[in-house]
Amino acid sequence: MKYKVGVCQFKPKLLDLEFNLKKMENILSDVEADLIVLPELVTSGYIFCEKKEVQSMAEKAEEGPTSKLFRKLSKKNNTSYVVGFVEDANNKFYNSAMLVNPDGEIFVYRKIQLFFEEKFFFEYGDLGFNVFKAKKGVRVGLMICFDWIYPEAARTLALKGAQIIAHPANLVLPWCQQAMITRSVENQVYTITANRIGKETNKDKELTFTGHSQIVSSKGKIIKRLSENEETLFVTEIEPELADDKKVTIHNDVLKDRMTEYYL
Amino acid sequence: MKYKVGVCQFKPKLLDLEFNLKKMENILSDVEADLIVLPELVTSGYIFCEKKEVQSMAEKAEEGPTSKLFRKLSKKNNTSYVVGFVEDANNKFYNSAMLVNPDGEIFVYRKIQLFFEEKFFFEYGDLGFNVFKAKKGVRVGLMICFDWIYPEAARTLALKGAQIIAHPANLVLPWCQQAMITRSVENQVYTITANRIGKETNKDKELTFTGHSQIVSSKGKIIKRLSENEETLFVTEIEPELADDKKVTIHNDVLKDRMTEYYL
Numbered sequence: 437m438k439y440k441v442g443v444c445q446f447k448p449k450l451l452d453l454e455f456n457l458k459k460m461e462n463i464l465s466d467v468e469a470d471l472i473v474l475p476e477l478v479t480s481g482y483i484f485c486e487k488k489e490v491q492s493m494a495e496k497a498e499e500g501p502t503s504k505l506f507r508k509l510s511k512k513n514n515t516s517y518v519v520g521f522v523e524d525a526n527n528k529f530y531n532s533a534m535l536v537n538p539d540g541e542i543f544v545y546r547k548i549q550l551f552f553e554e555k556f557f558f559e560y561g562d563l564g565f566n567v568f569k570a571k572k573g574v575r576v577g578l579m580i581c582f583d584w585i586y587p588e589a590a591r592t593l594a595l596k597g598a599q600i601i602a603h604p605a606n607l608v609l610p611w612c613q614q615a616m617i618t619r620s621v622e623n624q625v626y627t628i629t630a631n632r633i634g635k636e637t638n639k640d641k642e643l644t645f646t647g648h649s650q651i652v653s654s655k656g657k658i659i660k661r662l663s664e665n666e667e668t669l670f671v672t673e674i675e676p677e678l679a680d681d682k683k684v685t686i687h688n689d690v691l692k693d694r695m696t697e698y699y700l
Numbered sequence: 701m702k703y704k705v706g707v708c709q710f711k712p713k714l715l716d717l718e719f720n721l722k723k724m725e726n727i728l729s730d731v732e733a734d735l736i737v738l739p740e741l742v743t744s745g746y747i748f749c750e751k752k753e754v755q756s757m758a759e760k761a762e763e764g765p766t767s768k769l770f771r772k773l774s775k776k777n778n779t780s781y782v783v784g785f786v787e788d789a790n791n792k793f794y795n796s797a798m799l800v801n802p803d804g805e806i807f808v809y810r811k812i813q814l815f816f817e818e819k820f821f822f823e824y825g826d827l828g829f830n831v832f833k834a835k836k837g838v839r840v841g842l843m844i845c846f847d848w849i850y851p852e853a854a855r856t857l858a859l860k861g862a863q864i865i866a867h868p869a870n871l872v873l874p875w876c877q878q879a880m881i882t883r884s885v886e887n888q889v890y891t892i893t894a895n896r897i898g899k900e901t902n903k904d905k906e907l908t909f910t911g912h913s914q915i916v917s918s919k920g921k922i923i924k925r926l927s928e929n930e931e932t933l934f935v936t937e938i939e940p941e942l943a944d945d946k947k948v949t950i951h952n953d954v955l956k957d958r959m960t961e962y963y964l
Contacts, residue, residue: 548959548962549957549959551949551951551952552949552950552951552952553951555951560959564962565962565963582952585885585886585948585954586886586954586958586959587851587852587855587886588851588855588958588960588962588963588964589963591851591852591963591964592962592963592964595964596964609948610920611881611882611885611920614878614881614882615881615882615885615886617875617878617879618875618878618879618882621849621875621879622849622850622851622879656874656875684849684873685815685816686816687815687816687817687819688815688816688846690849690850693813694850694852695812695813695824695850696852698812698828698829698852698856699829699852699853699855699856700852700855700856700859700860
């Protein structure tokens with residue numbers, strides 16, 4: 437089955453939810469696909485200095501402005517989206533991503549492996565690593581940014597049947613894009629890393645994000661790697677069923693051949 | 701502590717144990733280091749067509765010609781070695797590697813994740829992934845070639861305290877060298893991949909090995925990557941204690957921060 441997937445490399449404006457949603461709407465409104473992945477915390481920007489900034493960006497997954505916009509786009513364009521946002525769940529705040537489907541259904545992942553000062557502003561994700569059905573029943577596993585450094589994250593998603601790992605990110609370290617090729621190969625899954633670009637400052641803090649969003653095939657081929665600093669949307673066709681074949685050679689199945697009795 | 705490690709990229713002659721040992725002796729005899737890693741099955745070559753070929757190359761770990769040579773070299777040069785060989789253990793044959801120390805001690809790893817037709821010629825390793833003390837008490841974990849594609853292999857070695865992962869290999873797929881950078885980063889360990897070079901044929905079978913043996917730091921830096929096709933020995937100094945620091949940022953410890961309750 438041909439499946440049209442997209443990756444949106446984006447630069448949000450810090451602490452300006454309305455502006456960011458409007459810009460995303462402009463970029464996405466005329467693009468039909470099956471699944472489009474956007475970056476982590478793309479509604480809010482990344483660098484927080486105070487908890488009240490986080491609070492000001494936080495929204496309920498089911499009822500906030502982000503789910504409202506993406507449900508609208510999803511229905512209009514018959515497209516599933518994965519988008520990072522600040523989640524408010526009973527006044528606890530999570531670095532979350534939602535999968536929004538054309539039928540209006542929403543699935544949420546709360547980031548488990550928090551990076552750097554995120555630990556001061558977000559709760560640890562408490563929903564586990566899960567795989568959800570996107571448009572056409574394709575099985576999409578969600579993880580966010582720094583989850584990449586834990587092979588157990590992508591592995592768990594693959595073991596739960598993911599054909600595509602949707603990976604919203606705000607990357608600042610230099611290794612992830614190459615590591616995601618390894619994640620694709622070791623699990624024989626597609627990976628879509630949607631990274632942000634640009635420099636962001638808040639008071640005395642400053643970070644530069646690395647761009648190079650990418651789509652990697654289940655056989656470890658870089659289908660597309662975007663530039664370092666261009667805000668852009670790239671759409672291509674893949675075949676999700678190829679990720680159901682876990683064989684690296686005719687004699688090697690990366691999942692079935694795991695010798696779990698020797699693993700810690 | 702400064703620790704002199706080496707990686708020996710080599711081309712063995714298929715099914716000629718004596719020739720291969722002699723050539724290794726010539727290359728290594730005047731080189732003093734702390735630890736030198738040689739490729740997988742470097743005593744025998746790689747492509748087997750019949751079980752009797754495997755048998756003709758097989759030797760006991762403690763008593764064979766390989767341990768004899770490397771005990772001699774180890775004592776003479778005050779150097780630990782890791783070297784791949786065909787192990788005979790009660791008429792079962794393993795794709796093994798031995799760590800030989802200057803005090804004459806020998807530790808064995810039997811390859812667990814067998815690649816391709818190795819499954820027809822070798823038993824699956826039954827000793828687990830283990831960490832042993834090499835010269836100066838440095839903790840060395842052993843894995844062989846295709847074990848790279850299973851993140852659980854390097855992870856298990858890191859959890860067992862490895863500072864260096866010694867990784868003899870006979871690589872034919874294109875991903876391992878980049879993946880080993882990921883293995884270093886995700887575990888904050890040094891990795892030394894000793895690959896072989898050259899084309900090998902046996903009857904109608906042919907393989908080309910990819911060279912590019914490498915030493916990667918515990919912080920994910922390629923300290924050295926060798927050429928694609930040169931038989932050579934490279935020695936450099938590292939600091940194994942750096943691998944005891946598992947922090948990627950001041951707030952992120954790759955091992956302590958594992959959220960194991962969510963991993964399958």
